[in-house]
Amino acid sequence: MTSLRITKHPILKLNSKKQILHFTFDNQKFTGVEGDTIASALLANGILTLRRHEESGSPRGVYCNIGHCFECRVIVDGMEGVRACLTPLREGMDVQSGQKLPKPFKTGITEQEFRDYFRAGESQ
Amino acid sequence: MTDCLIIGAGPAGLSAAIACGENGLKTTVIDEFMKPGGRLLGQLHEEPNNIWWNGCEEAEKLYKKAVTLPITLLLQTSVYNIEKKSGHWHVHTNKGSFKADLLLIATGAAEKSMPVPGWTLPGVMSIGAAQVMANVHHVKPGHHGVIVGVNVLSLAIARELALAGVKIEGIYLPVKNPATLDQAVPTDVFKSLLNFTHLAPSAFLKAGGYFARRSSIIQTAAVKMYPKNGFKVWGIPIKMRQAITKILGNNKAEKVCVSDISSSGRIIENSERELSIDFVCIAGGLYPLAELASIAGCPFKYIPSLGGHVPIHNEFMKTPLDGLYVAGNITGIESAKVAIAQGTLAGMAMSLAKNKSISKQRINQAIQNVKTTREKALIQFHPDIQKGRDELQVAATSLKNQLSKTAI
Amino acid sequence: MERKELIICRCEEVSLTDISSTIEKYQCSSREVKLRTRAGMGYCGGRVCRSLVDKAIAEMKGDQPSDEIPLTYRPPVRPISFRTLGGN
Numbered sequence: 001m002t003s004l005r006i007t008k009h010p011i012l013k014l015n016s017k018k019q020i021l022h023f024t025f026d027n028q029k030f031t032g033v034e035g036d037t038i039a040s041a042l043l044a045n046g047i048l049t050l051r052r053h054e055e056s057g058s059p060r061g062v063y064c065n066i067g068h069c070f071e072c073r074v075i076v077d078g079m080e081g082v083r084a085c086l087t088p089l090r091e092g093m094d095v096q097s098g099q100k101l102p103k104p105f106k107t108g109i110t111e112q113e114f115r116d117y118f119r120a121g122e123s124q
Numbered sequence: 125m126t127d128c129l130i131i132g133a134g135p136a137g138l139s140a141a142i143a144c145g146e147n148g149l150k151t152t153v154i155d156e157f158m159k160p161g162g163r164l165l166g167q168l169h170e171e172p173n174n175i176w177w178n179g180c181e182e183a184e185k186l187y188k189k190a191v192t193l194p195i196t197l198l199l200q201t202s203v204y205n206i207e208k209k210s211g212h213w214h215v216h217t218n219k220g221s222f223k224a225d226l227l228l229i230a231t232g233a234a235e236k237s238m239p240v241p242g243w244t245l246p247g248v249m250s251i252g253a254a255q256v257m258a259n260v261h262h263v264k265p266g267h268h269g270v271i272v273g274v275n276v277l278s279l280a281i282a283r284e285l286a287l288a289g290v291k292i293e294g295i296y297l298p299v300k301n302p303a304t305l306d307q308a309v310p311t312d313v314f315k316s317l318l319n320f321t322h323l324a325p326s327a328f329l330k331a332g333g334y335f336a337r338r339s340s341i342i343q344t345a346a347v348k349m350y351p352k353n354g355f356k357v358w359g360i361p362i363k364m365r366q367a368i369t370k371i372l373g374n375n376k377a378e379k380v381c382v383s384d385i386s387s388s389g390r391i392i393e394n395s396e397r398e399l400s401i402d403f404v405c406i407a408g409g410l411y412p413l414a415e416l417a418s419i420a421g422c423p424f425k426y427i428p429s430l431g432g433h434v435p436i437h438n439e440f441m442k443t444p445l446d447g448l449y450v451a452g453n454i455t456g457i458e459s460a461k462v463a464i465a466q467g468t469l470a471g472m473a474m475s476l477a478k479n480k481s482i483s484k485q486r487i488n489q490a491i492q493n494v495k496t497t498r499e500k501a502l503i504q505f506h507p508d509i510q511k512g513r514d515e516l517q518v519a520a521t522s523l524k525n526q527l528s529k530t531a532i
Numbered sequence: 533m534e535r536k537e538l539i540i541c542r543c544e545e546v547s548l549t550d551i552s553s554t555i556e557k558y559q560c561s562s563r564e565v566k567l568r569t570r571a572g573m574g575y576c577g578g579r580v581c582r583s584l585v586d587k588a589i590a591e592m593k594g595d596q597p598s599d600e601i602p603l604t605y606r607p608p609v610r611p612i613s614f615r616t617l618g619g620n
Contacts, residue, residue: 011178012168037261040257040261043263049375063249063542064250067157069576081613086158205607205608237580237584243539303540414601
């Protein structure tokens, strides 16, 4: 698929000599450029899904791109709730996508599942 | 302690900071983004004399001025609360708390959305999001897509995207439902567009608009006879008699369902077809982002022509609360030039409040400048903006007890 | 038109059907509709869906918008970590 990076524009002055930055998203290696936000770097790489809805698991991506909707929230270097659209990309950044969360009490579980669920938590 | 705090480094906030700084006030400007400029950064449109308004360059001009003055710019800083304690405004952010006697809220606007089934799929974004991606980051929102929502913003940004090499199949209406209503009705949408025909690229559209504005009969006829494939504006078809009824795809937007619609927005049976795309933009309009003014306790007035709930303020941009000012799109959806004029006025008013010497003539000039800029504005987001402003002025006057007739 | 699949509040995935059935069942104010369905009470603080929810509820109930903001804003208007609040 052709890149989504704009390489020519009749009005805007484009800078073709931007420094390349390396980062990972869900443990896969990608590159971006100086001045990218995490969101623009991911889009340029064709990545549209930034996280899964915590309850339904439905895929979500950038929606407002100006920090209002929080749909683009990702986990950066371990910190949650980081808005990809407002965060400048830095060399070596480790970005992870949020996943669907288990909801044992909401869906109803058996006693064995209950024990297993908490045992799994204990071992961490 | 700083003399004044400004939330928002967009055209209004930066202009206010410059006015404050020029009058010797120590100012701190706070913004969530990594660059100053707010929504100016993504703007790119042609003015009548064929000169391009390049928002990035305008923001740069303001920033260059600001750095010569006693202004502290705190970027990547999010405000989560503001409160008045012991006569000072306290602004709480993720990077600490700040306090000052004077506070200007210039947080601009947020986008209204228009729900269409499937709109939560990745690849579906607001029209503003596409503008930022293309004009600020130089990344296309996709290769080939559609825009849902026919209004001045979607038309302007559609052109910007086309300039960036994005293929736009067309600008469509959303399917009619309780959350889209008039935005899904061709006759209503057509009427709202008539106010922008003076911007139309072709004489035919300009002339047509001139006559249609004066006759509802012509309007009705025009919508009924509206060509099925739409009129092209800047090479992009405005499909006012077609609606996007669904967005489909496996984990991302891959197709849209399009149906023909009647003048009243009713779906015409057996007209549904599918279109392959890789992005969809939703354009529902803008509304003032006034949450911080609300938390501060500022009273509001609901004025549809200004975008929604607007914080009440007098002609000096001062709210009924001591030391609290507003400027820019938070006061109503208008252009960046109006935001700059309002910001400058607010900065002067705040300087006056700090007993800086500013002549009555200069202040009145600043007030007049806002009015003149508004009148000269090419793109008016709503035809009744002046009426809306007058309504707000009446509301402000009725709060005479809390507001004095002066800036302080 | 399938109302069930039309999501109005993205954060809480509240559909148009959720809203209309709540109005029907409880015959309540728009504020109560939001409290019951959680529409407008999610991560984004209602920034994306507020105007939609208000519009839809007004249409379904015949309400007129007032000058008062229907569901008041409460701080924090941005999600914050405990660390920010705790100061360390």
